[in-house]
Amino acid sequence: MKLRIAGEDALMVYFGDVMNAQTSARIQAATSAIEHAMGEDLIDLVPSYASVLILYNPLRTNHVSVARRVRSALATASAPIAAEHRTIVLPVYYATEAGIDLEPLAARAGLSINTVIELHTRAEYRVYAIGFAPGFAYLGEVDERIAAPRLHTPRAVVPGGSVAIADRQTAVYPSASPGGWNLIGRCPVTMFDPNIQPCMPVSVGDTVRFEAISREHFLTLGGNLA
Amino acid sequence: MTMRVVQSGVLSLLQDSGRQGQHRIGLSNGGPMDREAFHYCNRLLENAPASTVIEISVGGLQLKTLVDTYICLTGATMPLSINGHEKALWAVQRVCAGDIIDVGFAKSGCRSYFGVADGFTIKASFGSTATVVRENIGGLQGHSLHVGDELPCPTVTARKQYYLADRDQPRYQNTLTVRVIPGYQQRHFNRVEQRRFFGSTYRISERCDRMGYRLEGPVIACDIQGVLSEGICFGSIQLPPDGQPIVLLNDRQTIGGYPKIGAALSLDVARMTQLVPGNSVHFAPITHHTARKAVEWAQLFTLRKALQEHR
Numbered sequence: 001m002k003l004r005i006a007g008e009d010a011l012m013v014y015f016g017d018v019m020n021a022q023t024s025a026r027i028q029a030a031t032s033a034i035e036h037a038m039g040e041d042l043i044d045l046v047p048s049y050a051s052v053l054i055l056y057n058p059l060r061t062n063h064v065s066v067a068r069r070v071r072s073a074l075a076t077a078s079a080p081i082a083a084e085h086r087t088i089v090l091p092v093y094y095a096t097e098a099g100i101d102l103e104p105l106a107a108r109a110g111l112s113i114n115t116v117i118e119l120h121t122r123a124e125y126r127v128y129a130i131g132f133a134p135g136f137a138y139l140g141e142v143d144e145r146i147a148a149p150r151l152h153t154p155r156a157v158v159p160g161g162s163v164a165i166a167d168r169q170t171a172v173y174p175s176a177s178p179g180g181w182n183l184i185g186r187c188p189v190t191m192f193d194p195n196i197q198p199c200m201p202v203s204v205g206d207t208v209r210f211e212a213i214s215r216e217h218f219l220t221l222g223g224n225l226a
Numbered sequence: 227m228t229m230r231v232v233q234s235g236v237l238s239l240l241q242d243s244g245r246q247g248q249h250r251i252g253l254s255n256g257g258p259m260d261r262e263a264f265h266y267c268n269r270l271l272e273n274a275p276a277s278t279v280i281e282i283s284v285g286g287l288q289l290k291t292l293v294d295t296y297i298c299l300t301g302a303t304m305p306l307s308i309n310g311h312e313k314a315l316w317a318v319q320r321v322c323a324g325d326i327i328d329v330g331f332a333k334s335g336c337r338s339y340f341g342v343a344d345g346f347t348i349k350a351s352f353g354s355t356a357t358v359v360r361e362n363i364g365g366l367q368g369h370s371l372h373v374g375d376e377l378p379c380p381t382v383t384a385r386k387q388y389y390l391a392d393r394d395q396p397r398y399q400n401t402l403t404v405r406v407i408p409g410y411q412q413r414h415f416n417r418v419e420q421r422r423f424f425g426s427t428y429r430i431s432e433r434c435d436r437m438g439y440r441l442e443g444p445v446i447a448c449d450i451q452g453v454l455s456e457g458i459c460f461g462s463i464q465l466p467p468d469g470q471p472i473v474l475l476n477d478r479q480t481i482g483g484y485p486k487i488g489a490a491l492s493l494d495v496a497r498m499t500q501l502v503p504g505n506s507v508h509f510a511p512i513t514h515h516t517a518r519k520a521v522e523w524a525q526l527f528t529l530r531k532a533l534q535e536h537r
Contacts, residue, residue, distance in 0.1 A: 004409075005407065005409075005514050006410065006459050007409075007461055007489030008491060008492060008518060010459035010489070012457070043246055044249045048455055048481055049454045049455060049456070053456065055459060063514065129481055130251060131249070131252045131455075131480040132479045132480065132482070134252040175362070192252075194351055204250075
């Protein structure tokens with residue numbers, strides 16, 4: 001574990017420098033331990049693949065005190081607590097009309113479209129982080145045969161619900177936004193709704209599987225191809 | 227009881243002090259870009275410190291008040307008039323139902339804060355009324371002010387007419403020194419690159435918004451393309467592969483993977499957001515300790531500046 005000053009009221013805690021389930025589980029345990037240890041002095045926490053960014057209230061505390069409390073909290077919480085394990089299945093309509101990069105991605109990988117779909121639906125993904133945009137969940141890792149680099153020039157608008165791949169990560173765009181990931185399909189499930197609790201169907205540490213559905217089923221579930 | 231938007235201006239947004247504690251679902255902070263001017267707007271009106279005001283970028287807002295109340299405009303020098311009569315900035319003004327309030331275009335600075343007595347009455351979402359257009363959250367259904375919007379605010383018939391003395395008002399310049407706490411990813415920028423970064427002048431590019439200010443100037447090379455995506459704090463200075471710095475602001479994405487050379491001091495970031503494309507900045511390294519002291523002194527000075535009262 002490494003602690004670094006990130007800004008005038010921010011500390012970064014590193015747990016490694018690679019993406020894996022073990023580090024992610026440690027981060028999950030650390031996140032609640034830090035939250036508990038900091039109480040009212042904490043403003044926000046941003047857990048990610050291998051780090052947790054701590055934003056503290058500088059009127060109430062300072063980085064020396066935060067670092068001390070974080071170290072002692074993590075010493076006692078070093079063994080990852082067996083978090084409750086949820087599996088969420090997300091339906092996806094895989095087709096060129098739903099994901100414009102499906103064909104080029106398959107061609108570059110030297111695979112048929114059906115094989116790409118099979119590889120994407122066969123794996124179980126872990127939710128490593130939530131960020132970038134409200135409800136955007138970073139999922140890993142996709143089979144390396146269908147891993148694909150980000151576009152050279154990001155698109156100005158990616159349709160909401162788009163299922164996409166970047167390197168060995170995959171995600172569902174919760175709403176229309178700019179983006180540079182490869183689009184392979186569309187998911188009809190609302191990934192972020194500010195008016196309901198909880199506002200997201202997934203949280204960090206959950207397992208996600210994708211399930212291929214037909215065009216008709218996608219439309220029945222409220223999917224939008226616009 | 228409302229004020230009606232007659233002309234919406236270039237970009238006018240309802241903002242309170244910002245949304246906190248929601249990064250874990252991917253929500254950014256929003257809130258006022260220039261905290262100092264926001265603070266004075268509410269303080270002069272004797273409002274609660276986080277009350278909802280309108281952040282006006284560049285200018286051009288026109289309102290018709292349908293209530294009797296008091297208003298105050300702070301920040302950039304945007305000419306204020308009530309029914310065509312020019313009024314002072316940084317001062318509480320009385321308005322009556324039917325009055326037309328005009329906020330012209332900025333002469334210096336680019337953001338101002340328009341407040342009403344007791345603040346606008348807006349429903350909070352995720353604990354804040356701050357509008358983040360990119361997320362479609364806060365304000366009125368998550369969007370910037372449109373012609374015809376009705377902004378609820380209470381009738382207030384008595385309020386002290388405080389103003390901030392001319393000598394105490396900030397002066398917005400075209401150039402600025404931004405103090406930076408060098409970051410933990412410094413080692414990825416060699417000495418030559420660091421010296422270039424701190425020794426050069428950068429121009430504010432056309433691509434500057436509430437997410438971040440992109441700068442143009444000497445290219446800073448980094449020995450890595452990116453890092454494993456991680457949380458980004460306010461004021462972080464990212465260097466994407468094109469080597470042109472981006473200072474990340476209120477509406478920034480919560481997670482990102484570009485290397486960072488450091489984090490700018492919040493006090494200077496607030497002043498930077500008053501700069502417009504073509505203006506310039508220069509970066510100066512400071513220690514974390516010096517940064518904390520600077521923030522504490524600034525808070526003391528701000529609190530000790532006395533408000534004057536028209537009687």
